Amino acid sequence: MRKFLVIVESPAKAKTINKYLGNNYIVKSSFGHVRDLPSNSLFIKNQKDHRILKKNVDKLDKKNALIHRIGIDPYHGWIAKYEILPGKEKIIDELSMLAKNSDHVYLATDLDREGEAIAWHLQEVIQVDRKKISRVIFNEITCDAIMHSFKHPTVLNIGKVHAQQARRFMDRLVGYMLSPLLWKKIARGLSAGRVQSVAVRLVVERERRIRNFISKEYWKLYIDLIGSIGNELRFQVVRNGKSRFIPTTETELKQAKNILLQTDSYVISNRVDKFLFVRAHPPFVTSTLQQSASVHLGYSIKKTMLLAQRLYEAGYITYMRTDSTNVSKSALSMVRSYIYDVFGQEYLSKKNNEYNFTSCVQGAHEAIRPSNVCFSSESIKDKNSDLKKLYHLIRCQFIASQMSSSKDIITTLSMKIGDFTLQFSHRICFFDGWKKIMSKIGNQSDQKEKNKFPDFKIGEVLKFKRIVATQHFTKAPVRYNEASLVKELEKRGIGRPSTYVSIISTIQDRGYVCLYHAHFYAMKIGEIVTDRLSENFYELMDYQFTANMEGVLDKIADNQTEWKIVLDDFFIRFSEQLSVAEKDFEDGGMRQNSMIMTSIVCSLCGKNMGIRVAVTGVFLSCEGYKNIVSLKSRCKNTINLVPEMLQNSIPRSNHFKCEKCNSVMDSYFIDSCRKLHVCVNNPLCAGYNIENGEFGIQKISDFCVVQCDKCMYDMYVKFGRFGKYMLCSNLDCKNTMKISSNDCVVPKKSLVLPLPELICEKSNAYFVLRDGKAGIFLAANTFPKSRETRAPFVEELVRFRDRLPKKLSYLADAPIYDIYGNKTLVRFDRKSKQQYVVSMKDGKCTSWKSFFINGCWKIKSDK
Template sequence: MGKTLVIVESPAKAKTINQYLNNNYVVKSSIGHIRDLPKSNHYILKKHKMMIPNEKNNQTKKIDKQLSSIIKRMGIDPYNNWEANYQIIPGKEKIAKELKVLAKQADHIYLATDLDREGEAIAWHLQKIIGGNDDRFSRVIFNEITENKILKAFKNPIKLNINRVNAQQARRFMDRIVGYMVSPLLWKKVARGLSAGRVQSVAVRLIAEREQKIKTFIPKEYWKLQANFKTSRNKEIKMDITHFNKEIFHLENQNDVSYHIELLKKLSYKITNIEIKKISIKPPAPYITSTLQQAANIYLGFSVKKTMLIAQRLYEAGYITYMRTDSTNISEEALENVRNYILEKFGNKYINKCAIIYNNKNSQEAHEAIRPSNINLCAEKLIKTIELDARKLYELIWCQFIACQMTEAQYELTILTSTADKYKLQSKERILIFDGWNRILPKKRHEHSKFFDVKDIKVGDNICLKKLLPNQYFTKPISRFTEASLVKELEKMGIGRPSTYSTIISTIQDRGYIRIENHRFYIEKIGEIVTNCLKKNFSELIDYNFTAYMENNLDKIANNKVEWKQVLNNFFENFIKQLNEAEKKPQEGGMPVNNMVLVSLDCPLCSRKMGIRNASTGVFLGCSGYDLKSKNCCKKTINLILENKIINNLKNEFDEISSLVTRKRCQKCNTVMDIYITTDSKYKVYICGNNPRCDGSEIEKGRFNLEENNYINIKCDKCYSKMNFKIGRFGKYLSCINCKNARKILKDGNIAPPTEVPVPFPELLCEKSNDYFVLRNSSTGIFFSASTFPKLRETRAPLVEELKRFINRLPNNLKYLAAAPSTDPEGNKTIIRYNRDKKQQYIVSIKKGKKTNWSAFYTKGKWQEAKN
């Protein structure tokens, strides 16, 4: 009997699965996708007319050379029945060759990639690359990597689901069409370096429209009035004044407050009603992808990307079920296990008579919710197995799953009412009387304050007014998106699917259309301009309902309810019509161009007016005489930086509301103006938030650099000349007047450590490419990276034994690291790490690729083992 080949997409997954299969199985990893459409830079479109496929026979009409070139670069041909040019991904040739050799030696091949559409597509590509009779291949799927589920899956193999593969291809092709055909148009009409995405542009639109609402919002003043009383038993209570003349009590300004305070001081008060009622709160549903991302962002501060990376590792190690799901379904076996656990650990009163079933009407996949694979494995038992962040996420999942089957939490709500003349006052208090599912979830989610004890108060009691407490407020604009709230909004609108939320958010950040400050999304000006251009000429493409409609179409393809190429043809036909229209001149209905807006400042070189320009690199002032066709072309520019980036004064929502009240508004459209400071600190430039649609602007001359004096005596670490304080596109920094050496100023005001020339280690080769490692020193310590970093982003921590081997190559300030122990007492190798709190390098040992609990720090001139 020959060997059986099992192919998965992850080395960690392969390692876990290999534990449960006998020696007749060879488990190999493809390390993700092994075949894809060709990678290429977007082609810049010249003016030409695009055509659409013939609806009857899908044959192409005559296509010009420019369009043929685009099709070649895209790797898909919408004019030739959507023929695709799939290629081995560069760097994966060796893996593909090895899998082909192993496949020839195997009697049978099992494709055990993930159970979502992406996993199905990887399996299909593997089958195509290996080739041969389809009967040699079987598909195995499982939603948790445990021995029971793995063996069960291999006993019941299935065939590849080509419908799910086609759904993945349809998504990929549509995204490719938009990216390769709209992006060059943005280069031509707006600015170079821009890109568009079918779903990502919709997410940017959400953030852009929220930004617009915030900038145009005018806060209105209002007041609330509270009163402190003492009861006849000398107990203090606090009440809100809620009604006046049987209408909701509303105070618009301080005059209203003063008027009512004078009246209230003269009145006597009596308790007129005490209402007590019981409230039951049902336990939360188990996590699905979106709710896990939201919870991890809110409670752990994890980004969506970080959450999914950690969840992927937990799944591949066999600790949790599959993490890309929109289903709250729980298997019967898991229900039985968790109910037995609750009964054993907490007793009868914490378990319902029947299991709680959570229905998710929007679920498109027959997956389970995200839950622990072994309910008896709590986070504390994983201290030596996984890192701290992974334990935190595992505990979040574990607690949520147990809580979802526990009894309701019981609260007692007491509403205390008092009246005086035309006024009505109330105080509410909610007390937990039975914790139920609160027993297992973090208590910080359910904290409450106690304002009074109802036992000390009776109806008819007189209460004595001690103090009136007026508080000023302003109406709030809609809140900015956080990663958690953006995922929630995307899910609510039906945009994207569990497997795409992380990619959507990562992509819009990488493209530079949005930025994150204090965990909130802000739209960059170029992102706002691109959104407005797409809304004008591609209104259907970035329409919320249309995007959700296309997601439903993809689901229908996966369920074999519609033909995938017909969906693509319909999409492409409408898309090309819009693209042809957008190609026209603006006055003919085409996409508007990104024109400059002139300001009152004269160009320091040629005295012509400067203008506000928006590019992919940011907002800047450019001379209006810039025209490459003219002999008198002036290329003078002045960089601008947002004032908020310099002084960082919008740390929370309250600061932002205060800013909306005090900031200048455009005299033309009453929108809040963005405030920029020129990098020479001589001018403050106020630009209408609606720029370039509105040309409102003001310029103020002065000296606006308040921090320069803090860095007067800083000397260059290389030539010891004076360093000047400057502000650039990427923030504050110091620049040497002699050798142009630069050092970044960190957010806390400290100067970043001097940059060092990377030390080459050609003997140490990268694992994922043909590159070699260099040693780099950053503000967060030393690390090995590919020599072509950041083009190739392979990085890792240095082994102490490697530094010992090449000690003569190290700069003097790092040679102490080579003196560290190269192994721990048990013989495990040590690596270099950086402690952010202590701001120093230290060493830890690793065993089977994971950190142990052993560590050592360099203290008082020698390496000393840390005491845990």
């Protein structure tokens, strides 16, 4: 019997495919990428290794040092030094052995560029004859699609591989060449990205529009009139002569009121009835799925894509990374038959609804749709309700896309009083069409009136009841949320379906933006980095350049452009801009992120403190850190500043104005008695203001103090790149704890204390001491391979007393034996939530117990 090896990138996908193939097929997973470029020595967290590796790199000339750091040689044909990812050696060995013993190998990774790159890397490392390797592509994991793809195998699309490499190399060049410059000029720990930096610019520009927005007053004027049968209608004054009527002052409003009240006759002069046909929306692509799931289900885009990945790998939907609205003929036939059978002829569109999606670059792909439209969400075996809700959304959207348009009747009544025009509009749902199925999605509902509108006729006289004026104010632009930011990126042609999640995640991880109450706020360090990059790398930060580069990558994938030429052109221009930016500011280089000195005095050394901006946020730093004779005399005192912007306690309109440049100021809490107002143009403007008083902080965790679980020192709130967190005041400890979105301190994960001296009885593994919800216990270090667990004996805790954290050291003082000489072990009382000691004889617990009460162990015996 012939044997065939099928390699996919996901174990869940392998499990689903295995159901459709015969026994002569072996389906294995590569667990994602198997090779990548080497990690950069400059970004190693271990300071000792960092110094050693950086010293070795510094010995090389500039070109070789760059090649060493990025793992690519841009000077000699873009030769890349790929390395096997850590932990993938066994997987590659197994795949290579299976490939050699198989008659043929099929690479069945995803159909996008990343999937093609994974297939190419697998082809390079499994080391078998290329004639034995084929590529299979399928848009959905169903029996028909799988069998069709294996009957018509193809070869690797090297154009897609080159496009993926071009993107990867370009992003690596920007990140690894630009980041050291940001470290030198602005702050340590910063990084830049070709696409992510442009996304940060969008958030920063929106933040500044909100900050500089000046609200303006305007009014709306209504007249309530009554018909002959008692119907009350509210007419709005919409025009004054030929111009729109939008009064901005009360004086203008009073003049209009006086004119309108002078007449005694309110006669309908015109009536217009028209049908409004609303066509169904197209089936989902990646971006619209992310937006709809955010609006209707409240899912983050990361959660949406993880759920969609599970649905795809289980065979429920088609491939979820696409920007095409195309649908196969068989799928169209399937959904139209379903609509006819379930909803009837009137709900089926007369002809196939076809959609043109403006950003579509992958016309051969399909939209996101269910593999079988007759399969409802209730039929999904997975118990995850979120998974079912997302599938229901995808299914309903696909069905609705081929349903007939909805039909509304809009009736508009108007009348003239002098130069003023009054208007009333009423909308009635005449035929719901595609809305019949979409009204059941999430929080979406059909709220249109379905009652018949009274038959008002031209010339009918209405009675006056009252005149109503409502005051309004223009509103600032709304901050981006995840869905709207993806929509803006898509609109500008920035990024692709497979990159939206990584873009959103990266700009948060770098500390440039903060997601607070589901909206993005630009952090100060994000504004500074955006300004510096815009000044010195205008092409890199240009929206159009980034969008055009996506188009160039698409041409590379279609074998229309040589990828190395594109990289050469980019590298030459970028290197020239980088060499200029590295110079001093006086010579055209990048501006420094200077510290702005204040009158606040350091509590440790008496020197003044200055305002500094780093990746962890805005803080006060002692002047004595740099004004030193020796390193030992440095003053490392800092004061954390909590942004008032994230407290929402005071509207921005009430903020201070900078005395130097008249710009608005950002406010920060120093403590509960002092607030620091800093000019938004910092560090270019040195303006600041200190406000004293007692500030009612809404959130107790902003200044709360908790004890460190490691050293028992006090922990204080800090604000970092990932938001608020607790930091231990002991500089030697550096322990941290998370703060949740509802301002509660999140307990640390279970203690994991390795004890290699304690060997397990059932395996060759050793025990580790863990601290869970049910107290401390010993577990095998190879879990879940070995699931051996047991309670620790007190004598074992005494043996490892020096390794125990302080909060558990009292357990090592417990009695080792009971009064009869039996060994004691530690147990947990679920009611009192405390540890106690019990003795054991012949494998069973005795009635002897000891509890830790008032700082000492007391013995209690059950009678």
